Amino acid sequence: MVTNNTNKTKLFYPELSYTLVGICFFVHNELGRFARERQYGDSIEKKLKESKILYKRECAIGDSNNVADFIIEDKIAIELKAKRILIKEDYIQIQRYLQESKLRLGLLINFRDKYIKPTRIVRIDSKNKNNY
Numbered sequence: 001m002v003t004n005n006t007n008k009t010k011l012f013y014p015e016l017s018y019t020l021v022g023i024c025f026f027v028h029n030e031l032g033r034f035a036r037e038r039q040y041g042d043s044i045e046k047k048l049k050e051s052k053i054l055y056k057r058e059c060a061i062g063d064s065n066n067v068a069d070f071i072i073e074d075k076i077a078i079e080l081k082a083k084r085i086l087i088k089e090d091y092i093q094i095q096r097y098l099q100e101s102k103l104r105l106g107l108l109i110n111f112r113d114k115y116i117k118p119t120r121i122v123r124i125d126s127k128n129k130n131n132y
Contacts, residue, residue, distance in 0.1 A: 006009075012105040012122065013075050017054075020072060023047045024109050027117040028116045040111050041069055044080070048072075061099040077106040086110050090104045091121065098123035 011017075027043040041057065048055050048070075056071045070078040079094045086108070094106040098121065105122040 007120065015033050017105065017107065017120065018077060019053070020076065020107060022076065023051070024107075024111075024118055028111055031111075033114060035082065035111065037080050037101060037111070040082060044070070044078075045105050061097055064096075064100060066097060066100060068097050068101070071101070071103070074102065075105065077101060077103050079106060079108050081108070081110040082112050083110060084112055086093065086119075091119075094121050095124060 007042045023044055026047060027040055029109055030044060032041060045055070045057055049125050054073045055070070057068045059068050059071045061064070068077045072078060076096060077097045079090070079097065081090060090108060090110075095110050098104070098106050102123075106123075108121055109116055
């Protein structure tokens with residue numbers, strides 16, 4: 001079977017997002033799956049400080065009163081959840097944060113899962129469908 005991979009995808013901030021996902025896995029292993037969202041945030045904040053990664057916590061976005069859990073190096077928005085199941089509104093929420101902040105990448109992480117599966121959310125740009 002021959003595959004022709006002419007569509008090259010661009011991965012935004014691969015090293016930084018890899019580091020952030022590693023921090024999230026560490027926190028999940030440390031606290032387990034039944035902690036509160038605030039506890040996960042506190043532990044992530046501690047690891048960000050140790051890693052000397054610039055961040056803003058519970059950062060207001062624009063004039064809409066939306067608050068992102070973390071904005072990392074003015075590049076990546078992180079939204080933490082500690083709930084049984086993610087729903088469509090959770091994905092819409094982080095997309096709204098990306099639209100308002102003009103950030104390209106968001107990470108949506110649900111810590112209640114037995115094994116976390118961080119989801120990369122890329123800002124939808126209505127003018128340029130390729131998002132590059």
